[in-house]
Amino acid sequence: MDIVVVGAGPVGMTAALLLAREGHRVTVLDRDPGAPRGGAEEAWGASERPGVGQFRHPHLLLPAAFRTLVNELPEVVSELTALGGVPCNLLSGAWGLDAIGGRRPGDERFAMMAARRPVVEAALSTEAARTPGLTARRDTAVSALLTGHERVPGRPHVAGVLTRGGVAVHADLVVDAGGRNSPLGGMLRDLGAPGPVEERAETGFLAYTRYFRSTDGKLPQMPVWRVGHYDSLTTVAIEGDAGTWALSVGVSRRDRALRGLREPGAWHRAVALFPDVAHLAEDGEPISEIMAMSGMESRHRRFVIGGRPAATGVLSIGDAWATTNPLFGLGMSMGALHATALRDLLRTADPDEPEKLALRFDEFTRTSLAPIQQGLADWDRHRLAEIDAATRDVPVPYETDDRDWHFRRALDTAKLRDPELLRAFADIGSLLATAEETFTDPGLAEKVAELGRRAPRYSDPGPSRAELLTAVAGAAT
Template sequence: MHALVIGAGPTGLALAVMLARDGHRVTVLERDAGPPPGGAEAAWASWSRPGVTQFRHPHLLLPAVFRTLRTQIPEVLDELTSMGLRPGNLLDGARRFGLLDEERPGDECFMMMDVRRPLFEAALDAVACRTAGVTVRRHTGVRALLAGRERVSRRPHVVGVLTADGEAVLADLVVDAAGRNSPVGRMLRDLGAPGPVEERDESAFLAYTRYFRAASGTEADVPLWPSAHYESVSTISCAGDAGLRSVSFFVSSQDRALRLLHREQAWDAALRLFPAEARWAGNGEPVTGVIAMSGMESRRRAYVVSGVPVATGIVSIGDAWATTNPLFGLGVSLGLLQATLLRALLRTRDADDPQRLTLGFHQVTEGILGRFHHHLGVWDRHRLAEIEGLSRQPPAVYEPGGPDWQFRRTLDTVKLRDPDILRAVAATAALLATPETAFSDPALVERVFALGRLAEQPWEPGPSRAELLAAVGSG
């Protein structure tokens, strides 16, 4: 089979290597340039990736990424090791700060990586380019899909693509790995197909990040836990490679007052109000200005509507299929797991029948990954409503719509106070369990609520909203 992959992001490249290992011929077409020569630091300093707006934002590569690479493409880990990367464990911070006293069998499933994304992509690119059967063509954008008609449904059956230069490239299967702004929906509509059905949240988070080079003698080299949720903002503290670390503030897109965080002075003043994050930045020297990112709403596209594929001969994976709130750091995890699902399906007899392939892929994707996407989206909607209530004058405390949110919110507050609760939360971050399965034991749920009753407020202790607004200059 010849598979054509649109987009050389993490999902497209990982899929290409997996399919080539199964004996398929794979062509990856990517609009942007490839990594510049000169190794890891050149990739970070000068690789231009207009196709991926978040390219220089911190990326936690959580356990599902580590696990998938270790089992499917271990050479990527070797490549990263040669760049100086050391894998870590999601529980390292809790151990370092004395909250977990013992290592338990099974803790190794929380192995993860903190590496700057340009280095991660450069490692994937190096492995893809030397894998027999894979051709990566850069500076080659896809402009349109080529299609005939499927016999039964009369919907388009995609047989290849047209590049920006007008070249036709034919394939047995086209894989849309073109990311969050994938043009494939529009291209399908141009062919007379109805296009995918898109679920999209109206509000979302904005992110404001700075990187620091840790000062020598800075205490820990991992944060206690990557994310924390305060009254009006959430934060991510990310360890990078090469002594870099970053702090990101996530604010609601409706919260206009906090948009001043894009100014360095306002950002620095805000950081001083958050002791854990300020400690993490460790009086380090900033090595970037504030990197801002908007348009991060949760979104999912369905290419099978009422049981009928919108088109055959094409499937959509990674961010092109669904995006999630970056606060969870799960985008690459979902993309890589979805690549393994497609690989597995292509090993079955469904691969020979375009209808069955499209329906089968939709079914496994929705059945396995759709559940995670649903849980993450529900959390977003509640959390944004909570922040928006607290931003009003007078502030309105968000009354949870149901026990599910109350439980999830309580978990955020208490997870670092009990080793079993922490491991169950880590299992959800590792995509080893949904919140329902990780907390199927009623005794564990009761422990969550019992600890929650001891907490003074449902968010981490930090500055009040008035203090935060005063610091950023919009009080």
């Protein structure tokens, strides 16, 4: 098949490589000029992606994404390693805890790799350039969709794209990997399609991030768990390539009192109040300003309306289909699963039956990925409400009768108190297994309830709200 992939980010390039290796003729179009190239620092410092707001924000190849690369695209892993990517394990920080009891057989499934997004893109682009049947065109924005004769009455059939330069690129299939702000949904509606139908949360999180580089070539000790939840905020610590790391502070978009975290002084004073991560802002050389990220609300788009595809000849993957809270770092993993599923479906798809392909792809998405996205969206909703309750003038405990939220909270709190619960939490959180697959033993769920009930509300010590606000306000003195 002739396939056009719109978007040369990690998900788009992963899909393009997988499809080209199947013998498809793949053309990748991206609106931004120039692929990240060169060494790690050149890729980080010289690459520009104005069309990707999160380009320099933290990314992590969690186990599901890393497993895809190891099994399907090992040459990309070699490129990442040569660029300074750091092999690591999701559980490594917890192995030293008495309650966990060290490493166990099977923990190798939690292997992952730390690398900044520009470096990941550089590795993927290098491999794409030497892959037969794959062509990447940069500085080539898509302005419209081309149509062919309808395959489903009343629904447009996409037969390619028109670039902003007026060049028609015909295709048997267009794959939208244009990210959370992909314009292809609007282009479909311009053709008279009844969708996609987008559902978006009313609010979300803001993140304030700073990158650091080691001054002695050694990475500092990472927290026992990379994500820590506190009364008013969440911290995320992520290793990077070539002796770098990132520290992010995630807050509710409604919490205006913490908007001052965009100022370096306020950010550093606030971070110093959290013992698990304070040293990460002290041990290295800052290599970025405080970078703010908004637009983190969850959203997803439905492409099958009334049992029929909104259009044929076009499929959306990764963030172009749905987004999750970036604080959990699942974007590349979900995108890799989506791309692999598309590759697998095309092995048996009939090019003359695009409706069947659209419906089968939608079925996979609804049954395998949508529950994950919805679960994270529900988590966001509860967590934001919890923060709202904690940040009132007179704080009150957050109350809800949602049993799933209470179970998730209990598991999060208890994960470092039992080796089986830690691995259950990691399997679910890194997309290696579903909750249903993980908790087949009723005794495991009972252990969550017991340990979660006896554990403190948050597993890590942190400052009071008053102490946090004092630290942030100190920027003005």
